[in-house]
Amino acid sequence: MNGVILRWPVPIGTTINAQYNKKVLQDKLRPAIRKKRPGLLESGILFLHDNAPVHTARAVTDVLPVYKWELLEHPRYSPDLAPCDFHLFPEMKENLRGQRFETEEDIIQATKVAIKNLDKYSYVTAFKDWLQRIEKCANNGGCYVE
Template identity: 50%
Template sequence: MTWKHPSSPVTKKFKVQRSAAKVMATVFWDAKGVILLDILPQGQCINAARYCSTLDRLKEAIRRKRPGLLRRGVVLHHDNATPHSANLTQQWLQRYSWEILPHPAHSPDLAPSALTFICLDP
């Protein structure tokens, strides 16, 4: 209980509203467009196993949408986040002989998506 003067204004109670849920989307694309859009289920985190599962889905999407690309070779550009550089992921990439473009560690000025969208600047 709070003591206050009888002429003090009544304290307003604000309702707490939940914020909108966050969504984690991973997008894989090439010069022809989006190959795979992967939405992480709410409450899950990306780890190496989940990322390898996403790469499995990407491989199937490439097989369906870009016939022949898997034979010619896939070149992937991702950052150095832990799931991307984990041993499990590296083994997956070696098994399928996917080439990884080098990415400087913790580089704030070289985001993989920035290279793609640079041509959209006016």
């Protein structure tokens, strides 16, 4: 709810698989949490992934308990329950609308600025919306219908 912890552009030509995802969790996300949210690693992490194979692979799910990160369940086939999909990406798109980019670096910098321009209230709203969507899904027998 306090904003983005890690913004990690995937290098061109990189295959996103379970091993890559595990490496990002270990080498990028964990240190970013330690730096940006001191004490959070010790107090416990609730971790939300969708059900994409790269997120549900054993290499990834086995490392989460090692770090004492609790994986929240995510209903199948419900991408509209991920705050990035229904909140962060649409807001970023709005900030980037109409711009043209010449290089990959231009895109990276523009997305960095777009993320920085999102205020804290925006994240609080996203998580309140997420809780309402999760509740709706639970009340609907595990199915989410918008």
